Amino acid sequence: MVSVPARRKRATIHDVAVEAGVSRGTVSRVVNDEPYVSANARAAIEAAIEKVGYVPNNAARSLVMQRSQAVGFIVHEPHSLFLEDPNIGDILLGANTALSHADYQMVCLIIDSDRDTARVARYLSGGFVDGVIIVSARQNDPITRVVEKLGLPTAFVGHPPDLRDLPFVGIDNRTSARALTERLLDTGRRRVGMIAAALDRDSGADRLAGFTDALGDAFDSNLVASVPLYAYAAGVAGMRELLQRSPEIDGVFAASDAVAAGALEALRDAGRRVPEDVGVVGFDDSAWARRTQPPLSTVHQPASGLGAGAAELVLQQLRGEATPVGGLLLQTPIVWRGSA
């Protein structure tokens, strides 16, 4: 007669205790690396753990410890953005690496509809996570409110404009834009313009401010075209506008790589050579940057660093440490390629 190979029950701390001839408490102390365990007992318990194949039950541990050892990673974007924004994948990876290093698990929470919002809010209230990382929060975001009400340790990647006092990690758009523009000026360009984009966002406004900083007295508002989005088509339109207004233009700072790629097309159409006639720089070091002809000089987004930084900010709070006020601003190295 063949016995049914019933799903073998997992070994508990009690099984280990019996096997090693000690009590639950002592096993618990060994498992949690606490002092006051004799060498004998420790050896016996370690052997017993190995023998019965013991792995601590997380649910039981969570229940008694009142924490889950998990951190939520909330992305509040339409699905399509995951495709378009190559950074989100790297942010996720960076956060995941930092969290797992600290023995925390990362749970992906993706919000794409109002139904999702409710589900995630419920999830957060359920104590499933000890903290959250929020990517691209919206202004007056319901999730942000839930998190605030629960007092959950939080870190934002990029910060919502209405919540300057919560911990966040971002890049210093203004300083980076300034450095990039200065480098462009150093190559001998005389008439440098900018295609500014998304001025309703912090990032867009700060990049323009950095450009203005770099030009100082030489700033000429006639050399700035403003487009609504960080998009290819917007770049084409913005460049045409600049060419019309200032045909003698010889340098362009595009607010993003996609915008820069569009600018390249408009310049090509207008018969200008890049970089000979006009130098072009982008921002983001996205996939665009390496695929344009010539490849773009741009500013590298330290995406995985952003993720790791946000994770670290959450972990700090979890450990009860203070977080830096005003957020964490990351360095953004300039990548010089062929376009300027």
Next chain:
Amino acid sequence: MVSVPARRKRATIHDVAVEAGVSRGTVSRVVNDEPYVSANARAAIEAAIEKVGYVPNNAARSLVMQRSQAVGFIVHEPHSLFLEDPNIGDILLGANTALSHADYQMVCLIIDSDRDTARVARYLSGGFVDGVIIVSARQNDPITRVVEKLGLPTAFVGHPPDLRDLPFVGIDNRTSARALTERLLDTGRRRVGMIAAALDRDSGADRLAGFTDALGDAFDSNLVASVPLYAYAAGVAGMRELLQRSPEIDGVFAASDAVAAGALEALRDAGRRVPEDVGVVGFDDSAWARRTQPPLSTVHQPASGLGAGAAELVLQQLRGEATPVGGLLLQTPIVWRGSA
């Protein structure tokens, strides 16, 4: 004197019971939508839940139910792939959507080093997840072995060559390649070649097989160039080789969009016009396809469908249902753009 705003304790099922004047059991029945609850009691309990802000504690529930309501999403790739492969993000999204619809949570487990392998193996053994979705498993993968040993419900996105009997979801590379090639032939091309890539992978071999199927007797091995990787540079090299061997070539099936983009460059260098002189088709419908000049005709990868399919496969096993043998092969629509 100001009282310390102590972290407010979460309401338990017991609090609800007291508030509603019933017992824990009855509340549990309402929460879990079980029958045999009077209308009175139900109303009182629902009001009480609202009032005390009760949300079930997952750890306690997991402990007694012996399950976690979570599914692991395992990606076994170097970090860089997350950047390069736009599909992984969509697969993740598709899986996440399907799982959360069934009230399961998705936990991201990314393996990038041997240390990660050990960590994830330990995690899986810890009963943190009820099932797993594995993306791009390797041959003889230690994680696959752990999963098998634990008898964890599993689904692969794309299947490792050595595990044909486990549930998987993939695309029908062969049929898709055949359909694409036939369509290319239908446009009147006489000498159609292929840049085959990654023949050591299922996908690469199947795409070549589909090409061969479509050509039938007209197949000419002289018109096939084989390159090691799905990469741009490989596409350039492959196309040069084909042009040298068969200068009269007027159609090319590139094994991926990246390869096709490389082929486009090689054709441009050789002074051939696309699509007038040579028709080019790619595979994947990746970001490349829309950025080349002209944009590529290609086969669309139903990435989010793959994720959703894998999730469904795991959920089926979780419900105790049978899974389709031989895996799930998804339809791949042809996207006809300017390159052929």
Next chain:
DNA sequence: GTTTATTCTGTGTACGTTCACAGACTCTCA
């Protein structure tokens, strides 16, 4: 040899659920 400190160990309780069981209350029908 007694006291005192130090190291080690076992036990009971609590965490917040679900589930099986037993009992109470309503109906219906003979």
Next chain:
DNA sequence: TGAGAGTCTGTGAACGTACACAGAATAAAC
């Protein structure tokens, strides 16, 4: 009226762990 079926409700376990506490063993000091 009483038996039986169907509906509803409360109670006591159990899940596997951490932690506080009490107590035993050992070592050190007088």
